Amino acid sequence: MSSPAPPKSPELSDKSKKYDRQIRLWGDHGQALLEAATICVVNVTAVGCETAKGLVLPGVGGFTVVDGSTVKEEDLGNNFFLDNTFLGKSKAFACKQLLQELNPDVIGDYVDESVDYILANRPNFFDSFDLVIASNLNEQSLLQLANRLWDSNVPLVYCRSLGMLGSIRLQIKEHCIVETHPDNRQFDLRLEQPFQALRDHLESTEVTSKVPWLLVLYKYLKAWQKEHGAGRLAPGSYKEKTQLRDAIKADMQKDEENYEEAIKAVNTAFGAGMVPSNLKAIFEDDACEQLHKKNDVFWIMAKALKHFVVEENKGYLPLPGVLPDMTANTDSYIALQQIYHQQALHDADQVYHKCQEYLRQLSLPADTIDDRTVRLLCREAAGLSVLRGTRIADEYEYKNCRLLPLVEDNELQGTLTAYNFALRAYERFLSECGSIPGECSVEQDIVRLKSITSKMLNDLGLHVTISDDVLHEICRYGGAELHAVSAFIGGCAAQEVIKIITKQYKPIDNTFIYNAISTESVTLKL
Structure with a gap:
């Protein structure tokens, strides 16, 4: 008799439970990036504290509070982190202590100096942070800090909260996003031009009420292609799609759910796998054409992806290998799933080998890019995005x-x-x-x-x-912050910081303005 499996590590189990909801949003790899990040919070105003709170709770690696002021009476009215026991004491220390209580896993630190003093005496101080959050600065201090961070290539999230108004400004030189999480993701099924393993499976499997709808749709698509002649791979117009749906409906028996699903899928099952405009722009970017050591590794992978698409895959993207849910017997669905999965691994492997070739040309270590990262890029290839900001x-x-x-x-x-x-x-x-x-x-x-x-x-x-x-x-x-406005802006700003750190979802580009009186907001690119 085999021995029982060892219990899971309590630490791992507790951590997974603690961060379960957010891991569902950005995955274990996103959580790992968040836990490795260190941020600096300049000016612990109400909006600064609220932004930091939104990062400490989900487990950012560490934070450092920079503020040379002391706690005053007016701070107690808009910053719920503070009470009268802190009056006259260092605001940086007080907020650091209270923020860290929210999550003991996070390392907190504070500097009891103004941003102006640090920029004048220790300008390199900010270079070690992954991102800096600042709030409610005067123009001179803001520009000095922003220019310093721009030169050091450190992202800056600048927040304002004044009365019923709030704003967020992102300053970031270049931000490459692999997982954009598009709202309307289209599954790439390749039914119009199936790869060899898929074609063999589709041709050799009998279409019954128990097989996935994809096989049903392929059967009728083949008949449609034969009727419309060479060069017509899939219906394009509403009329043609209606004809295909009617053909499936005519042969459908009662209670054949896979036929019903095939009819519904006619609108969405075709057309994926080609290079969209956003990816074409990345392929044509100078950073993709002319690689050098200082580039983000994203561009090495992008060039390898371009080579695969153009030179090896007849203009098609690597197969993501992800299938939608389908009504079918388990064996039939798993068999189909395995075919897609294996082809996705094969395509990603081709891109990975090209990445390794480029790394050798640049005299970079082979482990600069691993196969898991390339598989992720290939799976998300259609949604890749690059944001280039302004100072x-x-x-x-x-x-x-x-x-x-x-x-x-x-x-x-x-x-x-x-x-x-x-x-x-x-x-x-x-x-x-x-x-x-x-x-x-x-x-x-x-x-x-x-x-x-x-x-x-x-x-x-x-x-x-x-x-x-x-x-x-x-x-x-009169310079007053209202906690409700600061909490809203701080929550929004923390969300943008997480997007930047995890390199997932598209951040605002680049200014967000909010009016709490009318509950209106707008995003401007300035």
């Missing part, structure tokens, strides 16, 4: 071409766009005046803010104005 400082340059479409008939398009520039004017006010607009005299500061806003827009080459109502609203807030 925050680019938004402050004269006649930035991205800003001009925001203006129409001498007006900023939409109030949310106006709020974006009003928030920037608010940050310039902090730098130039050294005080918060509206903190002491609302009416007097409106005049000063209006003057700063007008000059800022003119400097950008935007001959427009922002309404007095918007500027009055900015001043009326």
